[in-house]
Amino acid sequence: MKLLKALKRANVTGSPEESIAVRIAVLVAVMSSVFALALEDIAGTLVTVVAMTVVPFGFFISHRHRHGEQLALKAGLAVALLVVLADFLGSLGPIAGGDIAAVQVPLAEVFLWVQVLHALHVPARRDLVFALVASGVTFAVVGVLSLSVAMAPLLVVWLAAATGALVMGHRDDVRGVGTFDVDRKGSSEPKAVGRAAGVLVVAATAMFLILPAASTSRALAFPVNLPSIETVASPGGLSNPSLGQANPQLGSTSDGSGGIETRASFGYFGFAQELNTGLRGRPDDTLMMRVRAPGPDFWRGQSFDTWDGTTWTLSSDSTRTITGGNPLVIPPSPGDAPATGDDFVATFYLERPGPNVIFSAARPVEVYFPDARLYQLRDGTLRAAVDLGAGAVYTVVSSRQPVTSDLLRLADPLVYEIPDDFAAVYLQLPETPQRVLDLATEVTKNAPTTYDKVRALEAWMASNTTYSLDIPALPAGADAVDHYLFEAKQGFCEQIGSSLVVMLRSLGIPARLAVGYVPGERNPFTGMYEVRASDAHSWAEVWFPGVGWQSFDPTAQVPLAGESGRLRAASGVISWLQARLPGFVDSGLEALMVFGGLAAVAGLTVVGFRVRDARNRRRERDGYQQHVWRLEAVGRRAGLDRSEGESVTEFGARLAGSRMRDPDIGTYAHQLTDWYFSGGVVGDESMLRQNVKEIERRHRDVRTSMTALRSSIRG
Amino acid sequence: MKIRPKRAVWLLLALSLAMYAASRTTGAGWLVVLVAVVVALVAVGTVSPIIGVIRTSLEAAAPSDATTGRPFPLTFAVGRSSVVVTIALFDVEVGAVGPVTGYCSAVAPYRGVWKELHATVECGAPFGLLKASRDVVIPLGRELTVAPAAAASLNSANLADAVDRDGRTSRGHSEEGTVASLAEYRPGDPLRRIHWAASARHGDLLVKQLEPPITERLIVVAELSGGPYAQEEIAGRALGIVGQGLRAGLVVELWTRSVEGMDRSIVTTSLHAGRLLAHAIAGRVTRPSDESAAGRVVTVSA
Numbered sequence A: 001m002k003l004l005k006a007l008k009r010a011n012v013t014g015s016p017e018e019s020i021a022v023r024i025a026v027l028v029a030v031m032s033s034v035f036a037l038a039l040e041d042i043a044g045t046l047v048t049v050v051a052m053t054v055v056p057f058g059f060f061i062s063h064r065h066r067h068g069e070q071l072a073l074k075a076g077l078a079v080a081l082l083v084v085l086a087d088f089l090g091s092l093g094p095i096a097g098g099d100i101a102a103v104q105v106p107l108a109e110v111f112l113w114v115q116v117l118h119a120l121h122v123p124a125r126r127d128l129v130f131a132l133v134a135s136g137v138t139f140a141v142v143g144v145l146s147l148s149v150a151m152a153p154l155l156v157v158w159l160a161a162a163t164g165a166l167v168m169g170h171r172d173d174v175r176g177v178g179t180f181d182v183d184r185k186g187s188s189e190p191k192a193v194g195r196a197a198g199v200l201v202v203a204a205t206a207m208f209l210i211l212p213a214a215s216t217s218r219a220l221a222f223p224v225n226l227p228s229i230e231t232v233a234s235p236g237g238l239s240n241p242s243l244g245q246a247n248p249q250l251g252s253t254s255d256g257s258g259g260i261e262t263r264a265s266f267g268y269f270g271f272a273q274e275l276n277t278g279l280r281g282r283p284d285d286t287l288m289m290r291v292r293a294p295g296p297d298f299w300r301g302q303s304f305d306t307w308d309g310t311t312w313t314l315s316s317d318s319t320r321t322i323t324g325g326n327p328l329v330i331p332p333s334p335g336d337a338p339a340t341g342d343d344f345v346a347t348f349y350l351e352r353p354g355p356n357v358i359f360s361a362a363r364p365v366e367v368y369f370p371d372a373r374l375y376q377l378r379d380g381t382l383r384a385a386v387d388l389g390a391g392a393v394y395t396v397v398s399s400r401q402p403v404t405s406d407l408l409r410l411a412d413p414l415v416y417e418i419p420d421d422f423a424a425v426y427l428q429l430p431e432t433p434q435r436v437l438d439l440a441t442e443v444t445k446n447a448p449t450t451y452d453k454v455r456a457l458e459a460w461m462a463s464n465t466t467y468s469l470d471i472p473a474l475p476a477g478a479d480a481v482d483h484y485l486f487e488a489k490q491g492f493c494e495q496i497g498s499s500l501v502v503m504l505r506s507l508g509i510p511a512r513l514a515v516g517y518v519p520g521e522r523n524p525f526t527g528m529y530e531v532r533a534s535d536a537h538s539w540a541e542v543w544f545p546g547v548g549w550q551s552f553d554p555t556a557q558v559p560l561a562g563e564s565g566r567l568r569a570a571s572g573v574i575s576w577l578q579a580r581l582p583g584f585v586d587s588g589l590e591a592l593m594v595f596g597g598l599a600a601v602a603g604l605t606v607v608g609f610r611v612r613d614a615r616n617r618r619r620e621r622d623g624y625q626q627h628v629w630r631l632e633a634v635g636r637r638a639g640l641d642r643s644e645g646e647s648v649t650e651f652g653a654r655l656a657g658s659r660m661r662d663p664d665i666g667t668y669a670h671q672l673t674d675w676y677f678s679g680g681v682v683g684d685e686s687m688l689r690q691n692v693k694e695i696e697r698r699h700r701d702v703r704t705s706m707t708a709l710r711s712s713i714r715g
Numbered sequence B: 001m002k003i004r005p006k007r008a009v010w011l012l013l014a015l016s017l018a019m020y021a022a023s024r025t026t027g028a029g030w031l032v033v034l035v036a037v038v039v040a041l042v043a044v045g046t047v048s049p050i051i052g053v054i055r056t057s058l059e060a061a062a063p064s065d066a067t068t069g070r071p072f073p074l075t076f077a078v079g080r081s082s083v084v085v086t087i088a089l090f091d092v093e094v095g096a097v098g099p100v101t102g103y104c105s106a107v108a109p110y111r112g113v114w115k116e117l118h119a120t121v122e123c124g125a126p127f128g129l130l131k132a133s134r135d136v137v138i139p140l141g142r143e144l145t146v147a148p149a150a151a152a153s154l155n156s157a158n159l160a161d162a163v164d165r166d167g168r169t170s171r172g173h174s175e176e177g178t179v180a181s182l183a184e185y186r187p188g189d190p191l192r193r194i195h196w197a198a199s200a201r202h203g204d205l206l207v208k209q210l211e212p213p214i215t216e217r218l219i220v221v222a223e224l225s226g227g228p229y230a231q232e233e234i235a236g237r238a239l240g241i242v243g244q245g246l247r248a249g250l251v252v253e254l255w256t257r258s259v260e261g262m263d264r265s266i267v268t269t270s271l272h273a274g275r276l277l278a279h280a281i282a283g284r285v286t287r288p289s290d291e292s293a294a295g296r297v298v299t300v301s302a
Helices: A002-010 A020-039 A045-064 A071-092 A100-119 A125-145 A152-175 A189-210 A405-410 A420-426 A434-443 A450-464 A480-488 A493-506 A573-580 A588-637 A648-657 A663-677 A685-698 A702-714 B007-026 B029-055 B156-165 B196-202 B228-247 B270-279
Strands: A181-184 A274-276 A287-292 A299-304 A311-313 A319-323 A342-350 A364-368 A373-377 A382-384 A393-400 A511-517 A528-532 A536-544 A548-552 B002-005 B058-061 B065-067 B071-078 B082-087 B092-097 B100-107 B112-123 B130-147 B177-184 B206-211 B217-222 B251-258 B261-267 B296-300
Touching: A020 A045, A020 A100, A020 A125, A020 A152, A045 A100, A071 A100, A100 A125, A125 A152, A125 B007, A125 B029, A152 A189, A152 B029, A152 B082, A152 B092, A189 B029, A405 A450, A434 A450, A434 A480, A434 A493, A450 A493, A450 A536, A480 A493, A493 A511, A493 A536, A588 A648, A588 A663, A588 A685, A648 A663, A663 A685, A663 B130, B002 B007, B007 B029, B029 B082, B029 B112, B029 B130, B058 B112, B065 B270, B071 B082, B071 B092, B092 B100, B112 B270, B130 B270, B196 B206, B217 B228, B228 B251, B228 B270, B228 B296, B251 B270, B261 B270
Parallel strands: B058 B130, B065 B130, B217 B251, B217 B296
Antiparallel strands: A181 B100, A274 A311, A287 A342, A287 A528, A299 A511, A319 A373, A342 A393, A364 A393, A373 A382, A511 A536, A536 A548, B002 B130, B058 B071, B071 B100, B082 B092, B082 B112, B112 B130, B177 B206, B251 B261
């Protein structure tokens, strides 16, 4: 019985919500979350269609029957919810290993069903608030799965609707207290909602600016996906369908003069068996992949260790097969430091077919991949056994040493004895023009450590050469590095990276050329790095004993792992807006000025309204004072001055009872006091103005008439 | 100031904490956006009411006179926030979606003079997630005088006797006074003063020479004592007697004790008497020394 009573208590229907506006606002919020799910194609079609039709119907029915108990409906909904829950738990069965990614979609469907079923019975405010919170949770589920900003407009709609529902609901509650006959209404509903939404947006923006960026943890299993399984032609070999006919391996693609290719493509020639620095595709801004990572890094694809003066190749393309379950454990490669660094989890969502290389931050230790097999090359880079098409998803956990410049200065390869086999590969140089070698020595003569030598060379190139994709053709037989440093003095990443590697090797420092992508633009809302074809890049990797391979590039803004600082959620928001508002803001400073200007305009508008309000209040007050002056003037004309401390009412009564014999003066004074001290509630100022005008007219000549009367009596 | 957060605040904070934890494990940037929105919602929803209740300006206006136990209009001008104003003493609780001006009905539980009102202002704007309240003193534009509710307690027969002794019905009495003598008519004398019977006997027009009417004085001595309710009851009875006396056409004096000392006033209206009784305080009131000379004396005390 006690349980029954408790159940009854818990199910007592709250006060019915009478406000249609609040109900509609909540409905809009709920529907925006349903649309967000549909937009991201997360839930099934059936449940989405059902939600889109049943939720509005449910809200309508709930409003119609908001005063009823509807016990049968409640019981039916409870049973339906249990069925949904059971179905959800049943769907979790096949999901092994706590794979959170696999849980997300069934979870989203559960929330959608909850929204649908709950919408059928939302008679009271608390039911509507629950629906509002549930829609917020639904957005959270969508937010976890969303890779783009497509849901942003719906989130704005949700925010506006939720704000409106809360503000209007609260105002209704306040209005419902006592009986307050309002003569002068306060701010209108839209104004109040708009003001609250404005404050909320400002506060949310401020909060967004200070919150740390999202990050990933290895505590969870990560999403993996392979839309189609098509094995590559040769196991462990390289396949790059994105190059198509532009693949330099397929034949001559240059103009025969050794010039630079300008073929527009989203493929990158670097993802091939060799890298000819005389060739350069012109990758466009095609979105290649999205990377969810806690910070920026180079997304390495592969590396080259052998240089012949124009082309980079791999000294060995033998591979090691890595098999196992999820995750695949990646063994170290020659030169790698022990995997004792911090976990750096990067999930790659491919948007375009690309090479079968597995991109990662250095140094990968685990890979979550839908295929049970990977190939590892001698340099530690990974290749899939299958082609990686659009929609492929994998996660790589890297072990990143918290490298700082001080640490790199201590770990100097020049003071260590480098093994011969390692040196044979990574100190390899062809016959190199002497002036290149001399330049390396000259530039680094004052640099005490390897790290300082690297930085000195980078600085020299930054000062003495320019970055350009439009460089003169490489003359036949010329050394690419020599031509870049001394003849053309302009080049792009291949020339810059190759020059750095060659000069470092000439100094006895192990180095190699890596290819892959720079981090790309960080989307501050999704927290993902959007990597485009034009982000394809090559850079130098320098070996430091105990640290492993460290990336260096004078053209990319990728900080050392130990010096990257804590990433904020809003990092890159200005540049992101700049890119999407072309012509509107061209620089961070300009953006600041624009936003500052907008803030100033908004501030001035607020000040303007305040000044107007103050003036109106002053006018109101002055209006009263003018009435008093006019009354006093009427009295003075009759020879009656208002005494000190005499109230207006008392003065009016005195005038009325004086020889003026006009009871209207007393009435007017009384009405004037009532009007002013009631804040304008009692009485009407325009009527008072008419009254005082009439009194003035009536007694305009009072003194004259009294004098005339006295004269006639005397006469 | 009192602050009472609603359960929704804890629910939203728990939700934002869960979303933050999820953002730190899944790497989903949208969750950070949602956390920022929810935390901002909580921040605005909890800070705004506190600011609102501090910055809310309240003005009130009351009529100059009211009566105990009877409703009177109370006008409020509320600035800025949406607030609930409670004046427990006057049984007032109004919700104002501000800035707004309006009026409500108030009831004073006892007589007295109020120059200010003690109210509680509660604010939850804009979302109603938290209720902040504080006590405020609202000065009144003009003071509110609450008179006691008149109670009919004097035996009406006594007053009737007094009226009879007044001699209104005696010979020679007119509504304008008693006829003292007759005089010859002069132009300008009112025609209705002509004593037609005497004129007929005398042969010339004679007019009545009148003395002012003699009216008996009623002295009401209101001596308040005891607790507030007892004082209220005494004041009410005194006002009732004054009212009866005035209705009977007597000259009524009301003797009370106020903070300034003894107050002996001839009252012409119940309103006047009510005001005097509103100011009356407990204490001994000196009786008239010679009752026969002073008039009829009614002492109202515990």
